[in-house]
Structure formats: C-alpha cells, structure tokens
Amino acid sequence: MRKLLLVTLLLFLLHGAYAQWKYEPSPENLKNREWFQQAKFGLFIHWGVYSVLGDGEWVMHQQQIPIKTYEKLPAFFNPTEFDAKAWVKMAKDAGMKYITITSKHHDGFAMWDSKVSDYNIVKRTPYGKDVLKMLADECRKEDIKLFFYHSQLDWRHPDYFPRGNTGGNYTGRPDRGDMNKYLDYMDAQLTELLTGYGDVAGIWFDGMWDKKDADWRLEKTYKLIHQLQPGALVGSNHHRAPYEGEDFQMFEKDLPGHNTTGFSPEQKIGMLPRETCETINQSWGFNLKDDRHKSRKELIQYLVKAAGYDANFLLNVGPMPNGKIQPEHIELLKQMGDWLKQYGETLYGTRGGPLTARDWGVTTQKENKVYVHILKWYDASLLIPSWGKKIKSATLFADKTPVKFLENQYGITLSIPKEKLDEVDTVIELELK
Template sequence: MQFNQNYMKPINHLGKTILFILFSVCLVNAQEKYEPTPENKKNREWFQDAKFGLFIHWGVYSVLGDGEWVMNEQQIPIKTYEKIPAFFNPTEFDAKAWVQTAKAAGMKYITITSKHHDGFAMWDSKVSDYNIVKKTPYGKDVLKMLAEECRKEGIKLFFYHSHLDWHHPDYFPRGKTGGSWTGRPESGEWFKYLDYMDAQLTELLTNYGDVAGIWFDGLWDKKDADWRLSKTYSLIHKLQPAALVGNNHHVAPYDGEDFQMFEKDLPGHNTTGFSPEQKIGDLPKETCETINYSWGFNLKDQGHKSKKELIQYLIKAAGYGANFLLNVGPMPNGKIQTEHVEKLKLMGEWLAANGETIYGTRGGPLSARDWGVTTQKGNKVYIHILDWQDESLIIPSWGKKIKSAKLFKDKSAVKFTENAEFGIILKIPKAKLDEIDTIVELELK
C-alpha cells in the first residue's frame, strides 16, 4: 500500500486523525492475516531440531577471488562485470561431494545463494538471460543438480535470495550501495523490479521440488522502501506452504516470516554493529558465520577459525536456542576449499560423539554465562562448560531438583550439592576438563 500525503492537504485535523486510525487498523488487520499452515509449523519444529546447516556463497564473483561484494567494492561497471561469466566454468563442481561434505559435518540442511547482490542467477531462469546456463561456458543448472542430490541424501535445501540488485535497471531509486558507477540509467520502475523478483522466486519454488525455505538479504539497502513484503511472502507460502521465510534485515521479524536470523552474532548481541535495534522475537532462530573472514571465495583470506572456535560457536548458538549456519565460499572451479572441508570434518567428528547434547535441544534453563551455556531435551539438562579451570562450578538453581549428574563423555558420576543459598555446586576433577567443551548431563527429578 502506498500512502500519498498530498491527499491529506484539504482535510482538517479531525479528518487526518480519523484517516490515520483507519489506516492503522487496516495495517494491523493485514499483519494479522498470516497464519502458518500445519506443514509450516512442522517444518519450524524440524528447523529448531536441526541445529546445524551449511551456508554456500557461490557465484561468478568467485572468478575474481575477492569476495561476493567485489562488484561494489571495486566499483566495477555493469558492462565490465558482464564479461566475468564468460570465465566461469566450474568443471569440478560435484553436487554429491558438496552434500556429502555437509553430511560428514553433521549438518542437516544447506542454504545456497540463488542470486546475490550482483543480480546473476545461479539457475536456468526464464525471466532473465543473465544466468549460469545462458551466460557461462559451463551452461548447467547447479541449483537443480544440488536440489536432486539433497533429496537423495535427506538434506533440506534453502535458497538465499537477494532483495538488492546492482544489475537490474528497475532497482530504482538506488539504495546505499550500487551507485552511479554501475552505469544504470537514472530512472526505473520500482514495482516492475519487484514483479521481476517475484517471478524469479516463482521459478525457484516451482521447478526444484520441495524447498525448505527462502533466506532473504539486502532489504537494509533501502530499508524504508515499499518492498511489498506481504505480497512476496504470501506468494512463497502459497507455492510451498511448508517453506520457511527468513529475512536478514537486522530488525525484529515482520509478519509473514517464519524464522529470525542474526548475521555473525548470537541472538541479542551486536558485535558487528549490524543490529542496533534488532530485538529477539518468538520465532525459531539462526545465526550465521564464516570459517574465515569472507562469505564468497577470497584468495587472500587465510584467517581460518580454529576447530575450537567453530565448535564452541555451534554450542553457544544451541545454548541461545539458535541454529548455526556455517559458510563456505567455493572456488571458481566448483570445489570447496580443502581447509574448509577439513574444518567441517572435525566438527562432524565432534557431533558424532556429542550431538545428543545439541540436536533436538532447546536453550537450557540458564541464560549464557561467561563459562558457557546450557541446552535441554526433555528431563535432561546439558551443562556445556567452555571456559573454566577450577574443579568447582557454582550455577544458579532454577527450581528443579536434580536426580543425577554425570559427565557426558564417559558417564562417570559428577558430585553435586544443591544449596538454597548458593545454588548448585558441581565438582569436576581437573583431569576430566575438556579443552573444547566439558559436558555435564543433569537428569531432573
């Protein structure tokens, strides 16, 4: 809905007040219309149980080896950037290898960039020729191959889709990025661009089987624009009622969304500065992070996080009741960097031994502490001690009596006392402390 203030000029103050009330009521009613389907609610439960997914940022930008923002960062005009797809020929792309890498890491779903901010489609789009099939020597639909392999292996597939588009002429007025250096005309039809976006989303939701969800990004480029979200979200829910909609807009969830995401931050944190006003809602949650510093392939980026850092981030996310979406940026030849495959394998080995304390859990009864977090499943609470050197750990009581306490790793008993004044005191021999995560399993009465 567009609200033209010029229509208000001849109306007196009372009339303005009445119109404002009517407008507000209509807006509230519109927001209350979305009611998730039973399939959607079931998918939300699955999503919360899944806990770990693979994020894939891959596009023609990988050819330049300078991340997915290279077009904007180097201010490459459209006419020049359009030459890059001719060099994109990922002959070593193997959908099965990608999915097997995710499975070996203990991941339950994959989220891949269908279209990033450069506007290039990584599927056989009929809406625009600016896509991998028509503009690259490779000429194959990688999303279709990946979707088929995910179905075979029981891995669910999400499509990342950018609201922002540095290539399309009707993305106008332009936002904070993709300026005049692109060479686009200083005009355009905004709703024509949104029609184009909805048409491409329709292709993704009708030609690739069951899609677990759509992961939007880029709205922050023009946060005050009329994005027509209710129409787009309704389209998605109509075409695939079970599909989950999430949006990386860095604010509280809008009506029609099914999960809330936090970029490079745990829920409620703002270390990046992206989310000064983002409040935690009631929807399922997800946090995303990179293995090194880059989302897309970056030849110079050697800042790879350690096994400990990555596993502890996964554990913390679970303690906050959130999934962890961990990113890789495949190389232009189609292979995932060896260093990233190795890190994912190590995470999978840890989850093979300790996944019971992560999968299917919810955030535990205690909020995050300096020493770690808690997760819970049924009558079991898992105390994840991530940073503690002493043999005694005192935690607050939450009103439930403990039946037993043991180390999850070897099932040996952990001595504990419950004190009305101090709370719960756990005694763990130093020799039993684990460098990454000492897990104490509490069974409640």
C-alpha cells in the same frame, strides 16, 4: 492542499491494510519450524560469478566495477569440478541437516536456469548447467533440506530504483526506474525457484537494509511464497524484529541479543525459531587472500553457544570458481562432524537450557535432561544458579563418569577432576527428578 490530503489519506489506508494483515502459518509450516529448531546445524554457501575474481561476493561494489565490465565475468565462470554429491556428503558428514545456497546475490546473477532473465549460469557461462537443480536433486536423495538465499537488493537491474546505500553511480545504470517492476521481476524469479526445484525448505532473504524504509511489498511476496509452498520457511536478514509473514529470525555474525558487528541496533529477539550465521574464515564468497580460518575449537564453541541461545548455527563456505570447496574448509567441517558424532545428542533436538548464557558457557535441554556445556574453566568446581528443579544424577557426558554435585541455598556446585576437563567443551549431563 487537496492533493496533499488525498496522498496522506491513501498512505494511511495502505498502512492500515498492511497492519491488518495477519499471517496464519499452515500445519506444514509449523511442523517445519519444529524441525528447524531441532536441526541445529546447517551449511551456508555463497557462490557466484564473483568467485572468479577471488575477492569476496561484494567485489562489484567494493571495486566499483561498472555493469558492462562486470558482465564479462560469466564467460570466465566454468565450474567443471562442481560435484553436488560431494557437497552434500561433506555437509552430511559434518553433521549438518540443511544447506542454504545463494540463488542470486546482490550482483543480480542467477545461479539457475531462469526464464525471466538470461543473466544466469545456464545461458551466460561456458558451463551451461543448472547447479541449483543438481544440488536440489542430491539433497532430496540424502534427506538434506535446501534453502535458497535470495537478494532483494540488485546492483544490475535497471528498475531497482531509487538506489539504496550501495550500488551507486559507478554501475552505469540510468537514473530512473520502477521499483514495482523490479519487485515483479523478483517475484517471478522466486516463483521459478518455488515451482521447479521440488520441496524448498525456505527462502533466506537479504538486502532490505540497503533501503530499509522502502516499500518492499513484503505482504505480496510472502503470501506468494506461502501459497506456492505452504511448508517453506521465510526469513530475512533485515536486522530488525520479524515482520508479519516470516517464520524464523536470523542474526548475522552474532548470537541472538548481541550486536558486536553493529548491524543490529534495532534487532529485538522475537518468538520465532532462530538462526545465527558466521563464516569459516573471514569472507562469505571465495577470497583468494583470506587465510584467517577459524579453529576447530572456535567453530565447535560457536555451534554450542548458538544452541544455548536456542538458535541454529549456519556456517558458511565460499566455493572456488572451479566448483570445489577449499581443502582447509573440508577438513574443519570433518572435524566438527567427528565431534558431533560423540556429542550430537547434547545439541540435536534440544532447546536452550534453563540458564541464560554465562561467561563459562551455556546449557541445553531435552525432556528431563539438562546439558551443561562448560567452555571456559576457572576452577575444578563450578557453581551455577538453581532453577527450581532437583537433580537426580550428574555425569560427565563423554564417559558417563559420575560428577559430584551439591545443592544448597547458594545453587548447584559441580566438581570435576582436573584430568577430565575438555579444552573445547566439558559436557555434564544432569538428569532431573
């Protein structure tokens, strides 16, 4: 009984210590949060040895491949056509302001020259080069910020124990381990990423959902990141409200406040900057059979909706094992970039507008201008609620054609000639008095 009381007291004290921790973001961090909110569009890259099998990034778990068998894959991973310059140019031409790339996914394979483990691209593949270093150098040249995705879940590491909901008995790992040793290993690898690759824009965590109520030592890990790079932004795809020490909130394959995937029944919208991520086809990692590519219209409208929800859009591609991006994806990104050359002003630097999202579309706002993004037309006239500000003028953003508007007790009615409607996004610029 005395032992039980001591354990209970210890748990209480530990919980109290965690609850008392109060994160104070640095001035650099707050400045980077502001930049992040204005950036609006980023490139997500899922790439690792799993691309060799062409069946997505979860192939080890889905095909239940034992570790000893999966460890043969690096010998076949030789991305001789990887071109960091081409990747960064593609992102920049698409209108993207940052790149988030998988440094380590759930399979435990490191995409950089890790000194903590030889299970990495430099030491285990015929390619033998540090792709993250090359990408970081190129991003720095082109003023594109770089985030590292890092999986807290690890299907290979023996000390990732007790096991979570994935990576079960098929792996061949011993049924024992020390989670604190694993977390020490994870922090050591994060230290490498945060000390050897220049300014890192942030760490994009994933995998806590595998054991969502475990002790992940978040305070220690988050403090380490903020100490090594005070300006780096920390976010985690745990599908919950933000934890202390996090700087932005992410929403996987959903707009903020939605739960169409079923991932986020507990996720509440916090006050931090927001980001939603989505795939360009149906897969995160390269999938040879996945030809269900989203259309130009779908992608642009998702970007616009995200901005209307005051969130960034992180759009994913899964490079092929040779290091090239699929041509279809390059073309879609180019089309988005072409659209942003004309309409980027209505998204970059804006915040979510005065009206919440409607069935017809969203609004964004910058200073005294409100941009009404009409994504779905029912009539040539649109009645929107008034928000207490008087309108000075209304124009069609595309060609500055004046738009007829009427303000009365029912709201604001906007009238546009049918020939001026755009099937993707009809943008009306409202200048406020």
